[in-house]
Amino acid sequence: MSPLTQILLAGxxxxxxxxxxxxxxxxxxxxxxxxxxxxxxxxxxxLASIAASSLLLEGDELRGLDEWHIAGVAAALVAWRxxxxxxxxxxxxxxxxxxxx
Amino acid sequence: MAxxxxxxxxxxxxAGPFGxxxxxxxxxxxxxxxxxxxxxxxxxxxxxxxALVELIGEEASWGVAVSTALIINLRFxxxxxxxASSFAEFPKRWxxxxxxxxxxxxxxxxxxEFETQRDPFYRLWFxxxxxxxxxxxxxxxxxxxxxxxxxxxxxxxxxFAVPATFIALLVPSIKNRPMLVAAVVGGSVAxxxxxxxxxxxxxxxxFSGIAAGVLASPSPEPGS
Numbered sequence: 001m002s003p004l005t006q007i008l009l010a011g012x013x014x015x016x017x018x019x020x021x022x023x024x025x026x027x028x029x030x031x032x033x034x035x036x037x038x039x040x041x042x043x044x045x046x047l048a049s050i051a052a053s054s055l056l057l058e059g060d061e062l063r064g065l066d067e068w069h070i071a072g073v074a075a076a077l078v079a080w081r082x083x084x085x086x087x088x089x090x091x092x093x094x095x096x097x098x099x100x101x
Numbered sequence: 102m103a104x105x106x107x108x109x110x111x112x113x114x115x116a117g118p119f120g121x122x123x124x125x126x127x128x129x130x131x132x133x134x135x136x137x138x139x140x141x142x143x144x145x146x147x148x149x150x151x152a153l154v155e156l157i158g159e160e161a162s163w164g165v166a167v168s169t170a171l172i173i174n175l176r177f178x179x180x181x182x183x184x185a186s187s188f189a190e191f192p193k194r195w196x197x198x199x200x201x202x203x204x205x206x207x208x209x210x211x212x213x214e215f216e217t218q219r220d221p222f223y224r225l226w227f228x229x230x231x232x233x234x235x236x237x238x239x240x241x242x243x244x245x246x247x248x249x250x251x252x253x254x255x256x257x258x259x260x261f262a263v264p265a266t267f268i269a270l271l272v273p274s275i276k277n278r279p280m281l282v283a284a285v286v287g288g289s290v291a292x293x294x295x296x297x298x299x300x301x302x303x304x305x306x307x308f309s310g311i312a313a314g315v316l317a318s319p320s321p322e323p324g325s
Contacts, residue, residue, distance in 0.1 A: 001163035003154075004136045009163075010153055010170040011143030017174055019200045021181040025189040031182045038315055039179045043274035045287035045310025046173050049303045050152055051267035052288030053295070060295040068261055075265050079272035085115045088272070092265035096258045 071095035105230025108214060112206040115269075117238035119147050122262045124246020125253055126151055130158025137247035141240055145204060148270055149173040151263060152303070161300035169303050180208035187211075187228075190221035199228060207232035283314025
């Protein structure tokens with residue numbers, strides 16, 4: 001399937017997710033606590049899966065230890081202490097540039 | 102409207118560079134500049150878009166690529182639920198187009214403002230101001246990244262921007278201990294499942310992380 005078709009499908013699906021509760025015009029006052037709990041776990045679970053595999057894997061092998069690991073840990077520490085996304089990205093990239101090949 | 106722009110301003114600083122990273126990542130993965138730019142207009146969700154173009158680049162099956170993007174965007178259902186009663190007071194001709202620009206940043210900013218501002222007209226223009234102002238640098242960054250993407254040399258190490266971006270989004274998303282469990286289990290399963298074909302390790306990580314986070318949560322109080 002062409003990249004364009006996959007982008008179109010993802011766009012359509014994302015709109016349907018966004019409109020889900022809005023389409024009911026606010027008549028659904030509350031969502032069940034279990035559903036809300038599961039939804040709240042999506043960002044940490046999914047973002048960690050992608051962060052870990054893009055940082056630690058190369059194809060289906062573990063990457064050898066290199067500047068990416070150091071920069072990744074530093075970026076995580078900056079994000080944790082400052083909550084500042086821009087600073088976290090800048091520090092991570094600066095370390096990779098400074099000690100990379 | 103000006104209030105919406107003002108409130109969201111600090112959050113837009115990252116939108117331009119983030120759009121740039123997505124645009125470059127997309128063309129590096131063999132997506133045409135046109136498709137990459139269209140992706141930002143149609144999906145309006147950076148994390149899902151980066152994951153989608155990476156999976157397309159790895160030649161994952163389309164089912165896995167699209168489902169991974171949609172699982173990442175499932176969090177918008179949570180915003181949809183919490184903002185629905187405010188949106189219900191907007192005219193229909195605004196309500197459904199504005200749904201498309203319901204980003205994390207616009208939702209969080211607006212929901213905070215709506216706690217103290219009850220007037221539907223004020224809320225409508227606050228949302229328009231914040232949402233529209235936020236997506237502009239995102240779309241501009243995407244366009245620049247998609248057009249110059251191929252020109253950027255490997256020496257820039259932009260490949261690291263992908264994990265860096267996800268780390269930057271992940272860390273603030275962890276707000277309590279069960280969410281930390283969800284992240285640790287999700288990340289570990291995704292790495293341990295690297296032998297799975299087609300990027301299925303991401304989906305395996307996502308679902309085991311969600312399940313672990315739910316199991317690690319205190320059970321809801323009876324009657325609540």
